[in-house]
Amino acid sequence: MTVLVRELRPDDPADVAAFAHVRHAALPFVLWTPEAVVHHLLHTHPDARSRSLVAEEDGEMIGTAQVGLVHDSPEPGQAYLNVYVHPDRVRRGAGGLLVRTAEEYLTAEGATKLFAWVLDEPASLAFAGRHGYERRRSAHFLRLDLAGGALPSPPPPPPGVELRTAADFHADPRPLFELDAETVQDEPGDVDTEFTDYETWLAETWRHPLLNRELTTVAVVDGRPVAFSVAHTDGGTRYSTAMTGTVRAHRGRGLAKLAKTDSLHRARAAGYTQAFTGNDTGNGPMLAVNKWLGYEVCGTEARHVRELG
Incomplete structure (x- = not known):
């Protein structure tokens, strides 16, 4: 049995479908579609030098890396490098070969610090440790049964707050970019970013194939978006919250809970049966909101880092 690593072929539908299949098998609580895989590869900013790699064993795709x-x-x-191997094809050398190939490429591009998400289970953690990665913070995946589970009613909007959808900003989405840019600065994380490029946001976020603008709820005050809950859907029955946040000046008013609850109710009415979300384990306020909504932890990943040189 021979394992080889190569680049994903974005113009080959079968190749892209296999990539999405492996990712879904490894991370069933994340939405993966062929369209989303291609979008990430082709529309990430050129300066990111993004690559999608695959590991094949005798012609069968068994591992992936972004x-x-x-x-x-x-x-x-x-x-960053995030490596996932099909759970039925582990211990065949695919993960190690993907890591080595990715590290060689990133080092040649000037990388000195590598970040990776690793499933919080013994085999994956041991694999990361053997390759020189040290554990940092962690994050939960959470699942909500929209079909049969109880869903709390949305709290009443505070005075002066109006609920809209992202579709209402189709003609001019810049106010949503400004909301996203402010809220993302306060997300727990290891890497500081400067979120200032509107055209990149349009390409990567606003035109993302999973974005469901009709189910993305936006709280508006005096015509300005101040909170939102961003909905991704897979074209089937699965819904995922990509981001929930509130600008600093309007926090403490329950707007994040309001927006997320409203979006979930409309998702259930539209026929979605499973809802997923993710939370840093240190984000107490959002974890409390998700617990109130009925989400349950279905998986955990640990952020790891390796310093080169």
Whole structure:
């Protein structure tokens, strides 16, 4: 049995479908579609030097990796590599070969610090440790049964707050970019970013194939978006919250809970049966909101870092 690593062929539908299949098998609580895989590869900012790699064993795709530079960070040399192997094809050398190939590529591109998400289970953690990666913070994946589970009613909007959808900003989405840019600065994370490029946001976020603008709820005050809950859907029955946040001046009013609850109710009415979300384990306020909504932890990943040189 021979394992080889090569680049994903974005113009080959079968190749892209196999990539999405492996990712879904490894991370069933994340939405993976062929369209989303291609979008990430083709529409990530050129300065990120993004690549999607695959590992094949005798012609069968058994592992995947997405790698690139954190181009929008004020600290140079930071990069990411996220490697996932099909759970039925582990211990065949695919993961190690993907890591080595990714590290060689990122080092040649000037990377000095590598960040990776690793499933919080013994085999994956041991694999990361053997390759020189040190554990940092962690994050939960959470699942909500929209079909049969109870869903709390949305709290009443505070005075002066109006609920809209992202579709209402189709003609001019810049106010949503400004909301996203402010809220993302306060997300827990290892890497600081400077979120200032509107055209990149349009390409990567606004035109993302999973974005469901009709189910993305936006709280508006005096015509300005101040909170939102961004909905991704897979074209089937699965819904995922990509981001929930509130600008600093309007926090403490329950707007994040309001927006997320409203979006979930409309998702259930539209026929979605499973809802997923993710939370840093240190984000107490959002974890409390998700617990109130009925989400349950279905998986955990640990962020790891390796310093080169």
